[in-house]
Amino acid sequence: xxxxxxxxxxxxxxxxxxxxxxxxxxxxxxxxxxxxxxxxxxxxxxxxxxxxxxxxxxxxxxxxxxxxxxxxxxxxxxxxxxxxxxxxxxxxxxxxxxxxxxxxxxxxxxxxxxxxxxxxxxxxxxxxxxxxxxxxxxxxxxxxxxxxxxxxxxxxxxxxxxxxxxxxxxxxxxxxxxxxxxxxxxxxxxxxxxxxxxxxxxxxxxxxxxxxxxxxxxxxxxxxxxxxxxxxxxxxxxxxxxxxxxxxxxxxxxxxxxxxxxxxxxxxxxxxxxxxxxxxxxxxxxxxxxxxxxxxxxxxxxxxxxxxxxxxxxxxxxxxxx
Amino acid sequence: xxxxxxxxxxxxxxxxxxxxxxxxxxxxxxxxxxxxxxxxxxxxxxxxxxxxxxxxxxxxxxxxxxxxxxxxxxxxxxxxxxxxxxxxxxxxxxxxxxxxxxxxxxxxxxxxxxxxxxxxxxxxxxxxxxxxxxxxxxxxxxxxxxxxxxxxxxxxxxxxxxxxxxxxxxxxxxxxxxxxxxxxxxxxxxxxxxxxxxxxxxxxxxxxxxxxxxxxxxxxxxxxxxxxxxxxxxxxxxxxxxxxxxxxxxxxxxxxxxxxxxxxxxxxxxxxxxxxxxxxxxxxxxxxxxxxxxxxxxxxxxxxxxxxxxxxxxxxxxxxxx
Numbered sequence: 001x002x003x004x005x006x007x008x009x010x011x012x013x014x015x016x017x018x019x020x021x022x023x024x025x026x027x028x029x030x031x032x033x034x035x036x037x038x039x040x041x042x043x044x045x046x047x048x049x050x051x052x053x054x055x056x057x058x059x060x061x062x063x064x065x066x067x068x069x070x071x072x073x074x075x076x077x078x079x080x081x082x083x084x085x086x087x088x089x090x091x092x093x094x095x096x097x098x099x100x101x102x103x104x105x106x107x108x109x110x111x112x113x114x115x116x117x118x119x120x121x122x123x124x125x126x127x128x129x130x131x132x133x134x135x136x137x138x139x140x141x142x143x144x145x146x147x148x149x150x151x152x153x154x155x156x157x158x159x160x161x162x163x164x165x166x167x168x169x170x171x172x173x174x175x176x177x178x179x180x181x182x183x184x185x186x187x188x189x190x191x192x193x194x195x196x197x198x199x200x201x202x203x204x205x206x207x208x209x210x211x212x213x214x215x216x217x218x219x220x221x222x223x224x225x226x227x228x229x230x231x232x233x234x235x236x237x238x239x240x241x242x243x244x245x246x247x248x249x250x251x252x253x254x255x256x257x258x259x260x261x262x263x264x265x266x267x268x269x270x271x272x273x274x275x276x277x278x279x280x281x282x283x284x285x286x287x288x289x290x291x292x293x294x295x296x297x298x299x300x301x302x303x304x305x306x307x308x309x310x311x312x313x314x315x316x317x318x319x320x321x322x
Numbered sequence: 323x324x325x326x327x328x329x330x331x332x333x334x335x336x337x338x339x340x341x342x343x344x345x346x347x348x349x350x351x352x353x354x355x356x357x358x359x360x361x362x363x364x365x366x367x368x369x370x371x372x373x374x375x376x377x378x379x380x381x382x383x384x385x386x387x388x389x390x391x392x393x394x395x396x397x398x399x400x401x402x403x404x405x406x407x408x409x410x411x412x413x414x415x416x417x418x419x420x421x422x423x424x425x426x427x428x429x430x431x432x433x434x435x436x437x438x439x440x441x442x443x444x445x446x447x448x449x450x451x452x453x454x455x456x457x458x459x460x461x462x463x464x465x466x467x468x469x470x471x472x473x474x475x476x477x478x479x480x481x482x483x484x485x486x487x488x489x490x491x492x493x494x495x496x497x498x499x500x501x502x503x504x505x506x507x508x509x510x511x512x513x514x515x516x517x518x519x520x521x522x523x524x525x526x527x528x529x530x531x532x533x534x535x536x537x538x539x540x541x542x543x544x545x546x547x548x549x550x551x552x553x554x555x556x557x558x559x560x561x562x563x564x565x566x567x568x569x570x571x572x573x574x575x576x577x578x579x580x581x582x583x584x585x586x587x588x589x590x591x592x593x594x595x596x597x598x599x600x601x602x603x604x605x606x607x608x609x610x611x612x613x614x615x616x617x618x619x620x621x622x623x624x625x626x627x628x629x630x631x632x633x634x635x636x637x638x639x640x641x642x643x644x
Contacts, residue, residue, distance in 0.1 A: 049447035
């Protein structure tokens with residue numbers, strides 16, 4: 001069995017980048033990070049628990065990707081540029097067969113975004129992975145949840161609901177062909193954090209959030225914090241490629257409240273429509289306009305013909321959901 | 323049962339301080355932190371797992387204290403001033419009887435050090451608490467592990483071994499009177515992070531580390547990183563008040579390799595002895611000189627008469643220890 005120190009050395013210690021903001025990385029009591037002048041640090045922590053956020057037999061390489069992806073997604077939703085992260089995890093035993101592919105998946109995504117591992121902690125226990133991520137953003141430019149304005153358009157990046165479709169198949173709520181399930185599963189296991197889009201939307205979008213618990217619940221956070229309401233055209237929402245083959249009711253429910261999408265939901269002034277589309281193109285990410293912010297509190301769902309829709313949807317809550 | 327959002331709101335959402343470095347706290351995708359000009363951020367993560375770092379029936383108020391204390395101790399060992407922390411935890415259920423005292427113990431210590439909770443994550447799962455802490459330090463002044471110099475004195479703060487004594491009693495390795503066990507247990511359950519001492523040692527000490535896994539193992543990190551060796555006078559080490567009543571062999575073993583002390587071990591030039599003592603007095607913390615750094619690699623233990631001691635000691639390793 002590997003000792004804790006050998007384990008860290010073998011799989012998680014790398015040299016700092018030439019252009020690193022870190023003055024000191026893994027191996028001291030603390031890491032040292034020097035933000036550039038005029039920059040704020042954006043900080044987020046996400047904890048992923050076996051059996052709750054991923055299956056006990058989850059592919060460790062994909063898991064390494066996903067743990068970092070969900071944190072990068074929080075930076076994207078603020079418009080922050082990734083800098084560094086810490087990794088704390090407990091695992092039942094230090095096995096190379098798990099650690100090697102886990103660190104491979106983790107660092108592959110980290111390297112794509114020039115995001116360095118600068119510290120952390122390892123211990124024995126039920127599998128639990130906690131990443132805290134650091135990004136930087138010019139002071140005052142963050143895309144906050146409380147910044148939506150009346151008459152803003154509501155936009156969604158990429159597509160929604162394919163991760164939820166895969167989950168439905170795993171739960172035997174729905175039958176899928178193997179090829180369809182494989183494609184949908186990719187969305188669940190290896191989400192794409194929308195970093196480039198978040199950066200491109202600085203100065204254009206007002207409010208933003210990443211869609212992790214389902215669009216309805218996450219948009220509700222923007223509305224609550226901004227003290228506003230919204231009308232959402234459910235049939236305008238961009239369904240995932242696999243989800244488009246499903247019946248209308250499934251499409252609507254999974255795009256609205258699927259969870260695990262890690263797309264961005266953001267608001268922007270009507271006058272910035274061309275700028276939003278240009279930002280999306282620059283970030284090679286599709287965006288879809290699907291509603292608007294209003295002064296009256298609450299979320300109103302409408303169909304393609306503008307008629308009110310009454311759908312039972314619920315956002316994911318870690319303590320009251322099954 | 324409380325939902326995740328109610329739980330965060332009820333126990334973990336407070337207003338930011340007037341003098342906060344945080345521009346945005348709990349409740350968005352990320353927190354925003356603005357370090358003062360010329361400052362580096364010191365960052366550390368520690369994960370505490372039920373059954374590994376604390377007993378399943380641990381007092382939640384003391385546990386709240388300890389989770390933050392072990393992180394503050396890492397800042398102390400760098401000479402950093404606490405600023406803020408994130409808290410991510412999984413727990414089996416959201417019970418007020420646990421959350422209320424846990425948050426009380428956590429915030430009582432946080433307030434002592436003006437250290438703000440700025441974000442985090444809560445989820446369902448086996449009890450696991452991960453704190454990432456942020457401190458600031460003028461660029462270049464951190465007390466690093468790799469900065470020891472030949473002929474430096476080796477110093478230890480406070481006393482060592484009482485936490486290990488309590489553990490020995492819990493494990494039935496040793497019998498203690500109730501009053502002695504209670505006193506020793508306090509050292510185990512509510513350690514005191516040496517923040518004031520760490521700050522006072524800036525510019526005086528060379529290298530520092532906090533003693534979490536036992537002095538021998540932690541001092542070895544300084545020696546390894548600094549590429550040096552040391553001679554340690556075992557009988558000069560400051561044994562805990564309760565430990566002093568134990569036989570010599572127990573005193574030696576528990577001061578050398580006790581673990582869970584959260585005292586500082588640091589090195590400083592011989593010429594700075596008066597300055598070290600003045601810093602300790604300013605920080606109202608005792609310090610004891612117990613050895614010296616040398617050019618020859620390895621750690622040599624000696625007794626009060628300068629004779630070599632051959633003791634079996636081992637540092638705690640989270641994967642190879644029982």
